[in-house]
Amino acid sequence: MNFRRFPILVNCALASLFMAGMAHAQGSAPICMKSAEEAARRFVILAAAKPSQAVSLLTRRSLNSFRLRAQRMLEDRYAPASQARREKVLGSSFSNEKMRLMTDSEFVASYMAAGDSRGSVSDVQVLSHASPSLGGDELVVGYTVKAGAARGRQQRILSTRKEGDCWWVDMPLEAWVRLDEVGTALKATRTDMPLTRKGPPTASLQVVPASFVERPDMVQARRPGIAGPSGTVWLAKSPILTEADIDGAKAGYSCDFSAMEPEQPGVHIFFTDAGAEQLKQWSSENMGKVLAVAVNGDALVVATVKGILGKQLMLCLEKSTLEEAVALSENLMGWRK
Numbered sequence: 001m002n003f004r005r006f007p008i009l010v011n012c013a014l015a016s017l018f019m020a021g022m023a024h025a026q027g028s029a030p031i032c033m034k035s036a037e038e039a040a041r042r043f044v045i046l047a048a049a050k051p052s053q054a055v056s057l058l059t060r061r062s063l064n065s066f067r068l069r070a071q072r073m074l075e076d077r078y079a080p081a082s083q084a085r086r087e088k089v090l091g092s093s094f095s096n097e098k099m100r101l102m103t104d105s106e107f108v109a110s111y112m113a114a115g116d117s118r119g120s121v122s123d124v125q126v127l128s129h130a131s132p133s134l135g136g137d138e139l140v141v142g143y144t145v146k147a148g149a150a151r152g153r154q155q156r157i158l159s160t161r162k163e164g165d166c167w168w169v170d171m172p173l174e175a176w177v178r179l180d181e182v183g184t185a186l187k188a189t190r191t192d193m194p195l196t197r198k199g200p201p202t203a204s205l206q207v208v209p210a211s212f213v214e215r216p217d218m219v220q221a222r223r224p225g226i227a228g229p230s231g232t233v234w235l236a237k238s239p240i241l242t243e244a245d246i247d248g249a250k251a252g253y254s255c256d257f258s259a260m261e262p263e264q265p266g267v268h269i270f271f272t273d274a275g276a277e278q279l280k281q282w283s284s285e286n287m288g289k290v291l292a293v294a295v296n297g298d299a300l301v302v303a304t305v306k307g308i309l310g311k312q313l314m315l316c317l318e319k320s321t322l323e324e325a326v327a328l329s330e331n332l333m334g335w336r337k
Helices: 014-019 036-049 051-057 060-073 080-090 096-101 104-111 173-187 273-285 322-332
Strands: 121-130 137-145 152-163 166-169 205-211 218-222 232-236 246-255 264-271 290-295 298-304 312-316
Touching (some): 036 051, 036 152, 060 096, 080 173, 152 173, 232 290, 232 298, 246 312, 246 322, 264 273, 264 322, 290 312, 298 312
Antiparallel strands (some): 152 166, 205 232, 205 290, 218 232, 290 298
16 A cells, blocks of 8 residues: 555654554453444544544554554664654653553543544435455545544544444554654665675575466475465576575664554665676566565565665565564674574
């Protein structure tokens, strides 16, 4: 998802980015809605007048994912140089640890705001209702804000899901858009430099042509964490680049496997000028082909080439820890024996 398609939302003040739409289901009595439309209308009303009760309508999965992503952004290691900015906007007492220990009620009472629609709303109507094939229902809800800067007719797009006999609302899109903007602002403060070569690498890396179907001129490799036939890929015997072509590496939270999930750790790889030129030439001549990045024989990234590559690649490590990403960057640059 390209969050830049929502310019009005992403230009919100940094403080409101954290204070809108953040909560967790614990400590709130669930509210069972018998239809998607009833859940959407009720959520709009409560989000404006009683946000602590609106939390009880949100799906646990979307709440947990949202909160984990927010907590990671408040870790010092997410953007080490951002502490001063975080404290200036949110206060010195607002920390990753404090957020982690908060109950839902405490968090909502202290930090959740309903944005421009805070207060009472009226004439709440479902304007459209669609059921996408990927699950859940998408509804457009229209309502009138009675007072404030947003006074007048407004709309919200909400995703609802049925769990058991009840309908629930996913964390609203605008909350994720705002959180993405927070992450972008914090990443802009990052000043840490990539690790440079210190000694012989203790991990192997190959940027190599690949295929999702078996080919006699390629060798079979596994894709860790992927079950079934999709967990196997075939790699060319001659790589385009290897660990010898790496000029620097830096680990961090920088990967989005889904726009509405916590960011995952990855290793930002920088190639030598010669390596970058070689990768640029290969990608320009092989648009639409499959390329893999293999580490110690395992294909960690497999993707179709859709643009010209060059100096940098992001090696995203789904279901890994930041510590594992740091270890890989150090192994590639010879910092570990």
